[in-house]
Amino acid sequence: MGYHIAIMADSTSRWAEALREISGRLEEMPAEEGYPAYLPSRLSQFYERTGAYETLNGREGSVTVIGAVSPQGSDFSEPVTQNTRRFVRCFWGLDKSLAYARHYPAINWTMSYSEYLDDLAHFYETEVDAKFNEYRTEISALLKEEQSLMDIVRLIGSDVLPDDQKLVIEIARLIRVGFLQQNAYHAEDTYVPLNKQFRMMELILHVYRRTKELLAEHVALDAIRNSGVMELVIKVKYDIPNRQLERFDALTQQIDGMLDQLRTQKKEVL
Amino acid sequence: MSLQYFGLHSISGSLVVLDHVEGAQFDEMARIVLDDGTERTGRVAMLEGDKAILQVFEGTQGFSLTNTRTQFTGRPMEMPLSGDLLGRVFTGAGRPADGLGEVMPEKFGDINGAPLNPVSRQYPRNYIQTGISSIDCLMTLIRGQKLPIFSGTGLSHNKLAVQIVNQAKIAKAEAEADGAGSEFAVVFAAMGIQNDVADYFRRSFAESGVLQNVVMFLNLANDPIVERIITPRCALTAAEYLAYEKHMHILVVMTDMTAYAEALREFSSSKGEIPGRKGFPGYLYSDLASLYERAGIIEGQEGSVTQLPILTMPNDDITHPVPDLTGYITEGQIVLDRGLEQGGVYPPISVLPSLSRLMKDGIGEGYTRADHAAVANQLFASYAQVQDARSLASVIGEEELSPLDKKYLEFGRYFEKCFLTQRLDENRSMEETLDLGWTLLSLLPKSALDRVDDQVLNEHYDPDAAQALIGKTEA
Known part of the structure; x- marks a missing residue:
């Protein structure tokens, strides 16, 4: 029919x-x-x-x-x-430890895969954004890197890691908590349309690139952590309703402002 | 009119048992006509006293014990052969599946192949260029070789197979020297693959325009398993014909051998045979050998049959009977790795466990380039050091490593990013691949390159090119 x-x-x-x-x-x-x-x-x-x-x-x-x-x-x-x-050709592996941690949906991101990515690449590019696939690859590479870094952290703690690797762990936390985890009881977060997903990925990667620059200018990682930027990104899923995606622009500006402030503070100290 | 047998003694799965049979031969074909006029084909799988057990290719739905008439043909299963096979698509049982009608046969070939005289086998020499750096440089595919790809579910082995079929060729100079006699073609046998994957193969070959140089045998996942067992045999028969009678160099790509072995297990179990490891029949080894050993070159013939079987390791377990027994027979293997795939590396070839045992005789001066063996050897050695450095880094952290180990980590990163990683349409020539290998090695201090003699090293060592490559990659 x-x-x-x-x-x-x-x-x-x-x-x-x-x-x-x-x-x-x-x-x-x-x-x-x-x-x-x-x-x-x-x-x-x-x-x-x-x-x-x-x-x-x-x-x-x-x-x-x-x-x-x-x-x-x-x-x-x-x-x-x-x-x-x-x-x-597509496998979603649910993970007990994620479920116990109430990470919903408990889809293990390293174990799961879809072989349809290449077939869908064109759809994402034309229907969502030309950069969708690029961002997706970047995000999954970050998660992969976090996983291998966590192996070290579990053995000897995170203190021995250089700052840029600590930043990777920090950004991966944004991806896990802010992007992958969804709240089924929240009116906005229970269903996230593709273009909001795209804006969220874009925001996270934007923050990653900006903070990486700051680290290169010797801004302390703790200062970035305490600036409140990370929390803003994590809350995005609740704060910006699915129908008001233009608010992402304002938020990006706000975050840029906060990060610029960190840089000026650093220069004043010098 | 030859003898017809009415009715059956019993039916079990795809097997039927006939009573009071006289003079039937093992492995011969039989025609089974149902009362409604439809015809099916069977093959004698077992003879016991006056009982004959037939395997029915199209399945036994609709059979009753009384509505069949069976007639033995007295011949083993044969495949119609002709030069027109190229560009055609067949079912797993060798029947046309592209709507272009029957093949006009020049001859019929027994699908079990002609026995090869071991003395007239020629030692494989010379290579097939795949355009994939990791394969061409580190595990070169030699003509007449059998080199399996060990993969896992969800890994990009199908993509890799398409890329190899699209790009594979023999060295140009030689193709010209040999004249029109030795062209290159591909026989593609798919066993137990999904509908959309079969469609993907067909579409990709059509898009890249290689389809007229490929013979395809497609057995889908929901096709009868009995057909799956003869699919590789039909494909190899076609390959042997094209190689030894049409003087072509044939690459046979067979995917997925695990599905084949499982079909064999199901068939064996329905015959009531005693299962061996993981339920596979005890003769799995010799059965696989009867396929793999059909690769080779015969003395006095211009053509060659090269095999590239692809198998998925259940649970990524390389000790599973199928990869295990395959590894005993074949001359090396290409192993795909899930970690690399997740890191965005395509093709995700895990370099260290992969090897081509015949590579040493088909590379170097006169075949590829004089420095090939040196650069391949050094890349293996250096990449092994990378693994050591990585495991050390995971214990004491990257900051604490010695300067040399840090260099190794850098080398490893760029090796995976520039050498292993390739676009699906990127066809690198042998020259490019080998030069790229040297450029990457130049990231390491000269003293660390201890597998090459100084003369070769001085000729190719170029740190400036290495820095330029880093600049290009980062930009």
């Missing part, structure tokens, strides 16, 4: 367990963890029914599957998870 349909299947693990039970009753030869050897082909038969179609009267329709896999003990190496990942 030309509808765009999303199917939420929760949970395919229970379905696979049913398959295992029937297979056991049929006395079939088990492969991994008692699942039958045809588990991958059954899974692919399910996931391959997705796609975009043209109907007989020329309308476009599509079927999208969002399948939830709930592996025992959050073990992503078990057969159902592994085989599902072979047939899907």
